[in-house]
Amino acid sequence: GQSLEQPSEVTAVEGAIVQINCTYQTSGFYGLSWYQQHDGGAPTFLSYNALDGLEETGRFSSFLSRSDSYGYLLLQELQMKDSASYFCAVSGATNKLIFGTGTLLAVQP
Amino acid sequence: EAGVTQFPSHSVIEKGQTVTLRCDPISGHDNLYWYRRVMGKEIKFLLHFVKESKQDESGMPNNRFLAERTGGTYSTLKVQPAELEDSGVYFCASSRGVRETQYFGPGTRLLVL
Numbered sequence: 001g002q003s004l005e006q007p008s009e010v011t012a013v014e015g016a017i018v019q020i021n022c023t024y025q026t027s028g029f030y031g032l033s034w035y036q037q038h039d040g041g042a043p044t045f046l047s048y049n050a051l052d053g054l055e056e057t058g059r060f061s062s063f064l065s066r067s068d069s070y071g072y073l074l075l076q077e078l079q080m081k082d083s084a085s086y087f088c089a090v091s092g093a094t095n096k097l098i099f100g101t102g103t104l105l106a107v108q109p
Numbered sequence: 110e111a112g113v114t115q116f117p118s119h120s121v122i123e124k125g126q127t128v129t130l131r132c133d134p135i136s137g138h139d140n141l142y143w144y145r146r147v148m149g150k151e152i153k154f155l156l157h158f159v160k161e162s163k164q165d166e167s168g169m170p171n172n173r174f175l176a177e178r179t180g181g182t183y184s185t186l187k188v189q190p191a192e193l194e195d196s197g198v199y200f201c202a203s204s205r206g207v208r209e210t211q212y213f214g215p216g217t218r219l220l221v222l
Contacts, residue, residue: 004151035213040198042113043152043213087152094165095207096142096154 002026004100006088011106012078020073020103022088030091032064032071037085037102046073046086075105083107111135113214115201121220127189130217134183134203140164141184142204142211143176147197155199158184159207191221 004024012018022032031050035043047055049064049071061074075082085104089097114133122128134141143155155174156166160181169176173192178184188195198218202211 030208033210040216042215043200045210045212048210089152094157094167095140095204096157096165096168097144097152097202097211098154099144099152101151 002090002092002098004088004090004098006086006100006103008101009104009106011108013108014078014080016078017074017076018078018105020075020086020088020105022071022073022100024069024071024088024090024098024100026069026090026092026098028092028094029066029069030093030095032062033089033091033097034060034062034073035087035089035099037087039084043087078107080107080109113201113203113212115199115214115217117217118215119218119220121222122191123222124193125190127187128191128219130186130188130199130201130219132184132186132201132203132214134201135205135212138203138205138212139181140204140207140209140211141178142202143184143186144168144200144202144213145197146200146216147194152200155186188219191219193221195219196221 034046047062064071085102141158154168157164198216202213
C-alpha cells in the first residue's frame with residue numbers, strides 16, 4: 001500500500017525555524033510535493049523534490065532523501081501568517097498525488 | 110492568469126438527492142484532477158482527466174459518482190444519489206503537463222443531511 005506520515009501538530013514562535021518531517025511508503029515514487037492550506041481553503045503549492053537534496057524558495061526549503069523515503073519542509077523566519085496546515089504528497093507513475101494527513105502549524109507571538 | 114475555480118462553494122443537500130459540482134481549470138491546462146477530503150481524513154485522489162479523456166479513475170468510490178469533461182475544458186462531478194458519507198470538501202486541480210505542478214481550486218464544501 002501507499003502511506004505518508006507527518007506530525008499532526010507543530011507549535012513554534014515568530015522568527016523561529018521549524019521543520020516538518022514526512023516519511024512515505026509508496027510504489028513507483030516520482031517526487032515529493034509540499035502544499036500549504038489556510039483554514040481549509042485551496043491547497044497552495046510550495047515546493048517539489050524529485051531528486052535528493054535541498055530545494056530553497058525564499059523562507060521555505062524542502063529536502064528529500066529517496067533512499068530513506070524521507071523528506072522535510074523547513075520554514076525559516078516564521079511569521080504569524082505561516083500558521084496553516086502543511087501537507088506532503090507523493091506522486092508516482094500516474095501523477096496523482098497521495099497526501100499525508102497534514103501538519104497543523106501554530107505560530108505564536 | 111485566473112486560478113482554478115469551483116462552483117458552488119458550498120452545497121447542502123438531503124440524502125438521496127443529486128448534486129453537480131463544477132470545476133474550471135486554469136486556461137491551457139490539459140490535466141484536470143478531482144480530489145476530496147472527508148472530515149478528519151487526508152485529501153484523496155478521485156480521478157484524472159487529460160483533455161476530455163479519463164486517464165485514471167481509480168479513486169472514484171463507487172458508481173454514484175460520475176465525472177465528465179466534455180470538450181476538454183471545464184469538468185463536472187455528479188453525485189447521484191448522495192449519501193451521508195459523501196460529505197466533505199471536493200477539490201479540483203489542474204496542471205499544464207502531466208509532470209507539472211498541480212494548482213488547486215478553493216473546493217466545494219458538500220454536506221449531505
